[in-house]
Amino acid sequence: xxxMEGPMSETVTxxxxxxxxxxxxxxxITLRFGxxxxxxxxxxxxxxxxxxxIIGPNGAGKSSMLNVINGFYHPQDGEIWVRGKKRRAxxxxxxxxxxxxxxxxxxxxxxxxTTLDNxxxxxxxxxxxxxxxxxxxxxxxEREETANREIVERIIDFLEIQPIRKTPxxxxxxxxxxxxxxxxxxxxxxxxxxxxxPMAGMNVEEKEDMSRFILDVNDEFGTTIALIxxxxxxxxxxxxxxxxxxxxxxxGDGTPADVRNDQAVIDAYLGVPHD
Amino acid sequence: MSADFLNLIExxxxxxxxxxxxxxxxxxxxxxxKASGIFNYAQGVMAxxxxxxxxxxxxxxxxxxxxxxxxxxxDVHHWWSMPTLLALxxxxxxxxxxxxxxxxxxxxxxxxxxxxxxxxxTIGLAYFMEGFGDLMWGSEIKKxxxxxxxxxxxxxxxxxxxxxxxxxxxxxxxxxxxxxxxTVIAVLLVVSLMLFSQYTKTGRALRAVADDHQAALSVGISxxxxxxxxxxxxxxxxxxxxxxxxSKLGVQFSLSLIALKALPVLMLGGFTSIPGAIVxxxxxxxxxxxxxxxxxxxxxxxTENWFAYVLALLFxxxxxxxxxxxxxxxRV
Ligand SMILES: Nc1ncnc2c1ncn2[C@@H]1O[C@H](COP(=O)(O)OP(=O)(O)OP(=O)(O)O)[C@@H](O)[C@H]1O
Ligand SMILES: [Mg+2]
Numbered sequence: 001x002x003x004m005e006g007p008m009s010e011t012v013t014x015x016x017x018x019x020x021x022x023x024x025x026x027x028x029i030t031l032r033f034g035x036x037x038x039x040x041x042x043x044x045x046x047x048x049x050x051x052x053x054i055i056g057p058n059g060a061g062k063s064s065m066l067n068v069i070n071g072f073y074h075p076q077d078g079e080i081w082v083r084g085k086k087r088r089a090x091x092x093x094x095x096x097x098x099x100x101x102x103x104x105x106x107x108x109x110x111x112x113x114t115t116l117d118n119x120x121x122x123x124x125x126x127x128x129x130x131x132x133x134x135x136x137x138x139x140x141x142e143r144e145e146t147a148n149r150e151i152v153e154r155i156i157d158f159l160e161i162q163p164i165r166k167t168p169x170x171x172x173x174x175x176x177x178x179x180x181x182x183x184x185x186x187x188x189x190x191x192x193x194x195x196x197x198p199m200a201g202m203n204v205e206e207k208e209d210m211s212r213f214i215l216d217v218n219d220e221f222g223t224t225i226a227l228i229x230x231x232x233x234x235x236x237x238x239x240x241x242x243x244x245x246x247x248x249x250x251x252g253d254g255t256p257a258d259v260r261n262d263q264a265v266i267d268a269y270l271g272v273p274h275d
Numbered sequence: 276m277s278a279d280f281l282n283l284i285e286x287x288x289x290x291x292x293x294x295x296x297x298x299x300x301x302x303x304x305x306x307x308x309k310a311s312g313i314f315n316y317a318q319g320v321m322a323x324x325x326x327x328x329x330x331x332x333x334x335x336x337x338x339x340x341x342x343x344x345x346x347x348x349x350d351v352h353h354w355w356s357m358p359t360l361l362a363l364x365x366x367x368x369x370x371x372x373x374x375x376x377x378x379x380x381x382x383x384x385x386x387x388x389x390x391x392x393x394x395x396x397t398i399g400l401a402y403f404m405e406g407f408g409d410l411m412w413g414s415e416i417k418k419x420x421x422x423x424x425x426x427x428x429x430x431x432x433x434x435x436x437x438x439x440x441x442x443x444x445x446x447x448x449x450x451x452x453x454x455x456x457x458t459v460i461a462v463l464l465v466v467s468l469m470l471f472s473q474y475t476k477t478g479r480a481l482r483a484v485a486d487d488h489q490a491a492l493s494v495g496i497s498x499x500x501x502x503x504x505x506x507x508x509x510x511x512x513x514x515x516x517x518x519x520x521x522s523k524l525g526v527q528f529s530l531s532l533i534a535l536k537a538l539p540v541l542m543l544g545g546f547t548s549i550p551g552a553i554v555x556x557x558x559x560x561x562x563x564x565x566x567x568x569x570x571x572x573x574x575x576x577x578t579e580n581w582f583a584y585v586l587a588l589l590f591x592x593x594x595x596x597x598x599x600x601x602x603x604x605x606r607v
Binding site (some may be wrong): 070072075091092093096097101102104108109110111112115117120121122123124125127129131134137141144145184188208 | 487497498
């Protein structure tokens with residue numbers, strides 16, 4: 001298959017976006033759960049400003065890979081390098097503070113809170129006022145709250161969810177919940193955004209909206225995005241490069257066109273038995 | 276108005292105020308349960324410990340006086356009686372330190388354990404604190420007075436004495452001022468907690484952790500920090516409850532048993548609902564007083580000991596998720 005290990009220099013895509021050097025590099029990641037090897041010696045990189053898709057059949061290890069990246073899982077083997085520096089083992093909340101935000105395959109919103117509060121919670125890493133200032137609603141804490149509230153309102157406008165601002169998210173339909181979850185991740189102004197099946201279970205119209213939001217985020221804010229998606233049409237439309245996993249192993253890596261024509265990838269998707 | 280009716284009103288008012296106190300204790304449980312899924316058996320002992328510390332500081336007791344005497348032979352038992360306000364602040368500090376230690380020494384090592392194991396850990400904690408409190412401050416009954424007015428309200432008695440119908444024997448309504456103050460303070464406490472959790476970053480983080488641990492981590496919230504905060508708040512609530520009950524009954528071991536009063540409140544209100552704890556507390560407070568007033572004399576009285584539990588049991592049978600709890604639907 002065609003290798004896409006491009007140069008470290010910047011490249012400009014057909015639609016005029018700039019893709020920079022390597023933002024994050026996975027080197028030889030292996031993750032086991034007891035007897036199950038969810039990820040087997042996988043290496044790939046994510047470049048600054050790109051949309052990187054991770055695809056593969058059910059149980060391939062895609063979500064596990066995202067969980068490794070954001071620190072929920074600690075691999076038994078392998079290293080993660082961020083902008084040329086090896087990342088030490090960190091806990092998930094520390095990784096969030098380093099600018100990595102995510103959504104979940106099975107929506108993980110704060111069900112009791114409104115849309116507004118959910119997205120506001122996404123600003124957690126950006127708010128600094130100590131608790132005792134918050135408690136008495138002191139000047140700096142209040143100003144911080146107001147400033148962050150404005151940013152959240154802009155995100156709400158961007159995602160076109162003004163009508164549900166004050167609705168407890170538990171009551172929203174599935175597609176809307178996915179959108180709010182994206183909003184919460186965006187609120188962190190992440191440098192790397194991880195999306196685990198952002199369009200799963202959506203109808204065509206909802207998928208189109210979500211695709212547009214993802215492209216806009218990448219285009220307007222230059223946010224690097226790694227996304228897992230099953231819908232090949234969506235993957236082809238959105239992503240700059242695709243990494244393909246199957247049974248915990250990497251079986252393909254390249255542009256969407258490369259990957260689509262790759263025999264190993266076709267076999268994996270058609271369910272050709274492994275021997 | 277008939278005297279019976281006026282008496283009933285008095286009973287209901289007293290029940291409401293008792294209910295607020297129950298709610299306060301239940302609130303401590305709910306806070307910790309929501310944030311960490313732990314049923315904190317030590318909540319009652321925390322109230323006792325906080326009250327002991329407050330009295331000790333206020334009266335200038337030397338901590339561990341018995342121990343010091345046993346080890347060194349020095350007989351020190353009094354140093355400096357702190358002014359009440361300072362003693363209060365120091366006690367709050369002690370409860371925060373306690374929260375910190377609980378997280379460091381216990382919770383940190385038990386993350387992701389079964390709820391029953393965490394529960395057992397809090398049982399251990401309760402007995403340890405009980406002994407530690409004794410060792411630190413002695414086990415004799417102490418009087419707690421931080422200047423909250425107490426005794427019957429003469430004003431109310433005077434005001435109501437003429438309400439009864441002509442010719443009936445009625446001496447006015449009796450309400451203890453301490454109960455009134457306790458109610459006011461408890462209400463203020465609950466309202467400020469609600470405001471804090473609604474409108475501040477840390478408050479939102481508390482609610483976030485209560486809703487979903489993974490999601491909370493993913494936005495950068497440290498569970499361990501939140502646990503320290505939650506246990507500190509629960510410690511503060513315990514202090515307030517300890518002061519109220521301690522002022523009424525004296526500070527002694529039985530103070531820790533107020534936790535038992537919170538149990539039926541929790542069954543009624545649900546373990547995860549703050550409004551549930553409050554409404555549950557009020558229902559039990561009023562329910563047990565009215566039941567004792569109306570039915571008690573017919574069945575030999577002393578119904579207050581068991582009424583709350585029977586009510587809670589009925590609830591468990593017909594509405595196991597509590598008043599406001601979400602319906603538990605098993606996923607298949
Ligand atoms: N926490 C866990 N404990 C045990 N096994 C796990 C855990 N998480 C994942 N696995 C296992 O690791 C393998 C990969 O799972 P993963 O969720 O990463 O797959 P996936 O590619 O995201 O699949 P899907 O498309 O169905 O979401 C599976 O065999 C799964 O059962
Ligand atoms: Mg998955």
